Amino acid sequence: MSHQRYPSTHDAVKEPHSVSLKVLRLSRPSLVTQFPLQPPLSATSVPSTGRRPPPIPASLAYDPRDLLRDGTLTDPPAVNPDPFILSPIVNLPPSFGSAYVGETFSCTLCASHDAFGSVVSSDEGDVSPPATHKTIRDVRIKAEMKTPGSGTVVTQLELIGPDSSPEDDKKGGVDLAPGATLQKIVNFDLKEEGNHVLAVTVSYYEATEVSGRTRTFRKLYQFICKASMIVRTKPGLLSATGTGKGRRWVLEAQLENCGEDVMQLERVVLDLAPGLGYTDCNWEASRSAKPVLRPGETEQVCFVVEEEGEDGKGVEEEEGRVVFGVLGVGWRGEMGNRGFLTTGKLGTRHVKPPASAVVKKIAA
Structure with missing residues (x-):
C-alpha cells in the first residue's frame, strides 16, 4: 500500500533573502610609479631658450599636457611639469590585498534592501506588480572575529558608521525602504599571524500584508595575516x-x-x-x-x-x-x-x- 509523503519544513524550497550583504575592505591606495626619460640631446632638439625639453610621453604614467578646446596641446605641460618617479595618479588595490600584523583591518558592511521588480507576463507581455509587498524592519548587523590563538572564543566587534545613533541603539535595528542600505564600519587590530575569520550576521523582520517573520543569515570571510x-x-x-x-x-x-x-x-x-x-x-x-x-x-x-x-x-x-x-x-x-x-x-x-x-x- 502506497503512502502519501507530505513535504516537511526541511524539504521546502528556501526563499531568497530580501536583504543582501556586501563586505568591502577599506584600504589606502598607492601612487603609480613612472620612469621619466629625457629625449636624446642634440643641436636640433635643444631649444634656443636653453630650457630642458619635456620627457618622452611614453615614459610617463600619463600625458602631462592638457588638451585644449581647439585640439592642440599646451606647451609647456600644465600638469606635472617636473615629472618625478611617483606620479600624481592614485592606484587602487586590484583585490583584497594582504593583511599584516600591526595594522588595523578595516572593512565596511553594507546590508541593502533588494526590492524585487515587477513581474512580466509571458503570454501578453503585460507588466504586473509583485504578488506581495514586503516591508523590512529592525535590520541589525553583528560582526565577530576569530583569531588563530583564540581557539573557540570569538571577539565581538564594535560597529561604527554614519548610520549609528543612540536612537537606533534603543530600537535595536533600522527600518529599510526598498533600495535603502545600512552601512557599518568595523576595525580590528591585527596582532597574530595566521588565518582570521570574520563572521557577519544579519537579522531583520520581514512583514507582508497578512503575516511576518524574523529572518537571519550569516556569512564567513577568511583571510590570512602575514608578518610585516x-x-x-x-x-x-x-x-x-x-x-x-x-x-x-x-x-x-x-x-x-x-x-x-x-x-x-x-x-x-x-x-x-x-x-x-x-x-x-x-x-x-x-x-x-x-x-x-x-x-x-x-x-x-x-x-x-x-x-x-x-x-x-x-x-x-x-x-x-x-x-x-x-x-x-x-x-x-x-x-x-x-x-x-x-x-x-x-x-x-x-x-x-x-x-x-x-x-x-x-x-x-
Missing part, C-alpha cells in the same frame, strides 16, 4: 658607571621589513618593568631623519637599560633572570597608514660572579 616586521633582540652586560650604582645592560634590536611595501619607522620605545630606566640611542636622540625601510631592508636600534636603585636592588629577578619589559615599534606606510607591534617580554639571565672573584674583592 621581524624583530631580533640581543642583550649584553655593561660595566657600572661608579660605586654604588645599579647594573647596566645594552639592548640591541634588528628590525627587518618582511612585507611588500615601503615603511618609515616613527618611533621605537621600551615599556620597562618597575625599577628600570633606559636611554634612547637612536634617531630621536640624535635628531636625525627617520629611517625608511624597503622590503627586505633592516635597521639597527640600541638602548641602554639601567637599574634606578643602588647596589642591584632596583629590579626583582625571576629564577635568576632579569625581565626588562616589552619593545614597541611604530611605523607608517607609503600612504600614511599606521602600524604598531609589541614584542613579548625581553630580558637576560643574570650571571653571578664566581666565588673566587668575590673572595678577592673582599680581601682587597
Whole structure:
C-alpha cells in the first residue's frame, strides 16, 4: 500500500533573502610609479631658450599636457611639469590585498534592501506588480572575529558608521525602504599571524500584508595575516658607571621589513618593568631623519637599560633572570597608514660572579 509523503519544513524550497550583504575592505591606495626619460640631446632638439625639453610621453604614467578646446596641446605641460618617479595618479588595490600584523583591518558592511521588480507576463507581455509587498524592519548587523590563538572564543566587534545613533541603539535595528542600505564600519587590530575569520550576521523582520517573520543569515570571510616586521633582540652586560650604582645592560634590536611595501619607522620605545630606566640611542636622540625601510631592508636600534636603585636592588629577578619589559615599534606606510607591534617580554639571565672573584674583592 502506497503512502502519501507530505513535504516537511526541511524539504521546502528556501526563499531568497530580501536583504543582501556586501563586505568591502577599506584600504589606502598607492601612487603609480613612472620612469621619466629625457629625449636624446642634440643641436636640433635643444631649444634656443636653453630650457630642458619635456620627457618622452611614453615614459610617463600619463600625458602631462592638457588638451585644449581647439585640439592642440599646451606647451609647456600644465600638469606635472617636473615629472618625478611617483606620479600624481592614485592606484587602487586590484583585490583584497594582504593583511599584516600591526595594522588595523578595516572593512565596511553594507546590508541593502533588494526590492524585487515587477513581474512580466509571458503570454501578453503585460507588466504586473509583485504578488506581495514586503516591508523590512529592525535590520541589525553583528560582526565577530576569530583569531588563530583564540581557539573557540570569538571577539565581538564594535560597529561604527554614519548610520549609528543612540536612537537606533534603543530600537535595536533600522527600518529599510526598498533600495535603502545600512552601512557599518568595523576595525580590528591585527596582532597574530595566521588565518582570521570574520563572521557577519544579519537579522531583520520581514512583514507582508497578512503575516511576518524574523529572518537571519550569516556569512564567513577568511583571510590570512602575514608578518610585516621581524624583530631580533640581543642583550649584553655593561660595566657600572661608579660605586654604588645599579647594573647596566645594552639592548640591541634588528628590525627587518618582511612585507611588500615601503615603511618609515616613527618611533621605537621600551615599556620597562618597575625599577628600570633606559636611554634612547637612536634617531630621536640624535635628531636625525627617520629611517625608511624597503622590503627586505633592516635597521639597527640600541638602548641602554639601567637599574634606578643602588647596589642591584632596583629590579626583582625571576629564577635568576632579569625581565626588562616589552619593545614597541611604530611605523607608517607609503600612504600614511599606521602600524604598531609589541614584542613579548625581553630580558637576560643574570650571571653571578664566581666565588673566587668575590673572595678577592673582599680581601682587597
